[in-house]
Amino acid sequence: MRHILSGIALAATLLIGATVSATAQNPFEPVVYVNDKAVTRYEVQQRKRFMQILGAPDTDDRAAEQALIDDRLRVFAAEQLGIEATEEGLQAGLDEFAARAGMDATQFTVALERGGVEPHVYRDFVRAGIVWRGVIRQRLVPLLSVSDAEIEQELKRQVQTPILSRVLMSELILPAPPGQEQAAMDLANRIAGSRPTEDQFAQAARQYSAAGSASAGGRLGWLDIDNLPPSLRPVIAGLQPGQTSRPLTVPGAVVIFHLRDTQGTLRPGATEQVLDYMTLRLASAADAARLAARARTCDTLYGDAGSAAPAIQRQTRSQNAIPTLIAAQLASLDDDEATVIDYGNAADLVMLCSRQPAILAEAGNDVATTALPDDGVEDAVPDAQAVPSREAVREELFNRKASAAADAYLAELRADAVIRRP
Known part of the structure; x- marks a missing residue:
């Protein structure tokens, strides 16, 4: 559903261009049929080159063929629903995709031709994506929803995830003097495409890098993320420790990075909790235990308590404001779980309704994600410490579900299709 590329690396690769080797086999010979729609050898070679230009240097015939099969299935599903791409919609899609490489559709097409890819390959690729989005909107989106509970869970996860502050990485800088840009890019693609370990990357840096860090295997010390170029x-934030970036072009060189480790800091208030809980004083521990066994949720406790319900106290308080004995019991409870505190001559039923980071409790449902500078500049300044709005989280979760549903539907189409070889 999503096509990922690095705009910088893509533009550089396109502008350099390449020569496509000819094949001795009949280029228009079908290699596979998808619901009686042929995929030719020439289409496979064109799609392979197209995918390589988009930043997948290790793409082979098998991967290109599979991509074409999937596009045939996407178009087939759209045809079954009567979905087509209008000329205006197709042009908008072409322009949007080209913009990722800093070009318009015409410039992008010319650059692709220079790289050995015919214009119709680009158009067919975008067209398949457009009609597939139409299929998703019509068939899958009405079935998807995001609950408030899911939003709360994702907000907690994001708040409790450290914000990246420092990185430990290695660099490899390949000289690319005039006339040797393609050779440098090819070497960089081979290194990055091999998914090197830290030791393998260090070995490559010692052998090829022109940076002063080459003798140290390209290893750099801890760097503040804010000190890196914007x-x-x-690029670095998108990597996990142990991963290598795609090649990036800079004047006279091609650069790749390997992330070794990261450090982060929690948002202020992320470790402090606000608890929503209920207490009910009863005559004995036995009475409290019986009620705790019956109660299933905080909302049903009122009905389960019968005549004692008016004495129930429900509070939402920060941890440091809750009496120590009650707070200690709440610490071991999950949502809607109850326990009993026995005082000898009386007992408290204690039930946890929910817990959340204090920063979310303070934020409420309307959380700003930007802050206006004190000097009155009109443009808002992003705040890395800010909590995302509930609506932004809802959209993110919805998109994840839509992507997963699209992948599952494509797999279903693949399983039901008649895919055969000549």
């Missing part, structure tokens, strides 16, 4: 921050 264009590089999202």
